[in-house]
Amino acid sequence: MSAVLPRQPARRDPAWARRVFWLLAAGAVLWPMLVLAEFKPWLLLAPESLEPTLRFLAGFVPPRLDGEFLALVARETWRTVAIATAGLTLALLLALPLTLLAVRSLSISGLTGRMAALPAALRLAVRALLVVLRSVPELVWALVFVRVVGLGATAGVLAIALTYAGMLGKVYAEILESGEAHPTETLLRNGAGRLQAFFYGSLPQNAGELTSYTVYRWECAIRSSAVLGFVGAGGLGQQMDSSMKMFNGGEVSTMLLVFVLLVAATDRLSAWLRRTLA
């Protein structure tokens, strides 16, 4: 027995060589990445960058809380919410027809098993349009629209409308297709129109999920409408950008605080709404 078993268990990690190899390989990949990202954190501690930073941070306390400024912040916060809401409403109006065109289960020729050539091509085109709409980031849309319609809320609303139409259209189509197909199919087979089949077959069973996703997107839209302000699309972001450019720490800290509270509040509201809908 003692001849079969090793006298002592292996002292060394048996996978030692493999581990060292992968560690070295990861290091070899990571090193150029660190160089490319100009990752030199010690630059943060250099006196010429540390001093303005500390001065800016010192300005954070106390936050600016006089009535005039708070009124301005309240107005801009409302604009941020309004841009998100208006953008999402337009996105919804844009996404609904696209969804109806893109959903496979509402196809009459698809009932035979294969869709006819023309509807299939149309569906493909609508899906491609949705991909294009959402693969261009909203910030890029906003930059383009700021150049077309000028600085202000219009660019933000349009940017959110286009990107979110792409996202909503895609997810709506997925939700409708993943639902129970039977009622819709039965309606279509018995001579109902596509809209009738949608309203009486697909919509009732999926309404909760569709609404809940829309509410979630509204929450995302509020965050992104604040970000869009940084390229001049109005709202809290634009105000924050100009305060940062003037190194006004007190104003920045007030607005950051308001923004964090706004995000937390919409987070709560949307969680509550989605719980109620479920």
Added chain:
Amino acid sequence: MPRITPRPAANEVYRLPPPLFDARCRACWMVAGVLVLVVLSFWSLDLQWGRFLSLESLGRMARFAAEVATPALDAAFLRKLLPAALETMAMSVVGTLLAVVAGLLLALPASKLHEGDPARWRGPTRLLLNALRSVPELMWAALLLIAAGLGPLAGTLALAAHTSGVLGRLFAECIENAAQGPAFALRVRGVPEGRVLLYATLPQALPQLVSYALYRWENNIRAAAVLGVVGAGGLGQMLAFHLSLFQMAETGSVLAAMIVLVGLVDAASYAARRALAR
């Protein structure tokens, strides 16, 4: 005082049509609230539809679209585009890795490791994680520009700051949800807390942690692509530059590079997930 007996309804209750707007109908109030919000949003924003839908701006957008569709592909431009794309990629990788480290370090105090753990730091750390998370990457980048100067370092740190908030919270959930058995077995034998973590808790949570990290990497490449718009390096900086000069052909190439990068990262992350699941 005579008791008032309810008189029977003329027809049975279930035959009565439901009232159109019932004070107790929650859905009605919600719909009314949403409608009011939407109307107020459109009413309070000074949207310039006239300017957007004018022939001039529509023509301008059509010209933009035509130019974007014919991207610039000359060698001199591609030689500038490639480093910017690599820089964006490096920002996303380094930012995500930093966030994994910081997220893990913050997740430990943010989680209640076992029944008897007082977890004194749980509340404050979670508050910090929420604050990190609720400020978007672009805002972090604009803030960090003051400390880190123009360039990819600010972008990398911005990605790391936001993502460590997100990952810290997700990691903490993972650690708390890991099965308690193995950790308990080690703990009753007097194994110190650090080793319990390394040998019992982390190995269980690891697949989930890696999957979250990959998911955030996919998000971060999208964010890294546009962070440059505020001056934080990478493709976004090129995009903002060419867009401000109305060089739409170059803008088209930058956009194409962004989409290719996002596709590459999605594919790599999908492959990594597949390899890990095997």
